[in-house]
Amino acid sequence: MSNRKINMKEKYRLLTRDLDWEYSYRDYKEIFPQEEFEGIKITDWSKWEDPFRLTMDAYWKYQAEKEKKLYAILDAFAQNNGQQNVTDARYVNAIKLFLTGISPGEHQAAMGFGHVGRQLGGVGARVACQMQAIDELRHVQTQIHAMSHYNKFFDGFQDFSHMHDRVWYLSVPKSFFDDARTAGPFEYMVAIGFSFEYVLTNLLFVPFMSGAAYNGDMATVTFGFSAQSDEARHMTLGLEIIKFLLEQHPDNVPIVQRWINKWFWRGTRMLALVAMMMDYMLPNKVMSWQEAWEVYFEEAGGSLFKDLARYGIEMPAYAKTAIAEKEHISHQAWSIFYNYGHAAAFHTWMPTEKEMDWLSEKYPNTFDKYYRPRFEKWREMEAAGERFYNPTLPMLCQTCQIPMGFTDMEDPTSTFYRQSEYDGERYNFCSDGCKDIFDHEPEKYVQAWLPVHQIYQGNCGGPSMEDVLGNYYKINLGVDNMDFHGSPDEERWNMWHNLESAENKLKRAS
């Protein structure tokens, strides 16, 4: 090696495009066997514009700097007993949901981008995917580290990755990523790179990170800042893949449109978890789910799809339904978790009077009419010592795997039912979006591992609740689950802050 200094442009070329070589003794199709079966036509990979403009050596240096700062703050958070400074112990349940439901998704994304970073024929796209794979791996690691401190003081964190693979509601994010990762490489890129990272990511990260900031959770806020510049890069990759596919061949347009329809719908269904987190689990509210949806989907997404119209791409097929649902889904999702609070690895509760008033104000068309009476009834039952739990397992949607808790936007008091028959068997869905996804590729979704059916088949540790929840899910019964009121989490929190529990207050008053 000579000591000759190479300029940035040359270095960039050497560390990206120049990593490729001419395949002289193997057929291209043998090397990239997954490039054609989805029907996508690529005529010229050299037209790919590298979105990151980042070389590996610069990447290491930059990420190492961020890690140093992140871990310094995490140390300080631990040393200063940061866990005591969050707004309220109820808040920590949002972090439990994040660690069990979202962090394993970062790991899934790492594996997905690692796979696609091998399968795409263009070297520019491969290098970009490989960098994103490393980002995703860093995210899951730093999230686990950031949240590990809470594991010392609160229940429900201890078996997050085991739970992700088994617990009923965690099959929602798990099956989402399983679906993407078992698709071809281009669908994966449209699913995760574009639909998720570009169109919907702000609806996931902004609520969680600003939620953390509003609720004194410096560990999570700091992680959020550390991931932010990565997310910006991921968005540019997501946009590049779409533009590249649409510019390569007109036959790609309908395929890409169908993938956008599918993954927008799958993403919005999964975001019901974020919606309820924002409206119900944050003691200090940032904004309502409806407001976040309007800013980050209707405004930002609206202008994105205007921009894509020149390629013949339209708004996702089920955007109208999703927009109508913005006034309902957080309440419906929280109702599901309240119903099955005995089977969740975090605590649930009914909003306080003040919180109910906030919900009425933020949801003037729906909250008082449809949800307040239900919640007041539940509060009444709790006060009478009969906290409501649903005694029967729920019916799940075959595609999104969420209990069928969503209603008809034409009549929000009616459950929305859809059914298909395929190869002599019935399949049931929560929405037209989920039904259409199944109908297009039934051979994929007949394989869905639906937690309720698995329990009834005897594949989840045994027939009793203790077998399933305790042994198979590894939920510490009576500790990790049930209502927040009366939980060990609440008791410890009150002890740290010399607060009296609601129960004791009642006792003293009577």
Place this chain on the structure above:
Amino acid sequence: MSVAAITPTYVGERRDRVENFHGNQIVYVGWDRHLMFCSPVAFALPPETPFSKLQDEIIPGAFSQHPDFAQIDWSAVVWHLNGAPFSPSRDKSLIEQGVDHKSIIRMATPGLNGIKGSGS
């Protein structure tokens, strides 16, 4: 094309075949306008279960916590099976009257519309 796969003849495993439920079949029951129960519920029942058993034992076990439940006039209940109007015979089994694996039974209770009429 019923799936986009590298193998043209790809077939997926049918994970919820009735044979996998050890003699039971899955039956879903939803009570219209009573969303205090957040979604319809799922039961694993022998196909030979008489409808009377479903109505008298199984449904009460699922829904009796609701204050409307005790008010139900069972002769006035409007039933649907997989979206179509349904007149169940109490003495016949589920399977005899078309309630097969993964069927949805919906019951509407006229005049009872949930807590304060809110559909809950």
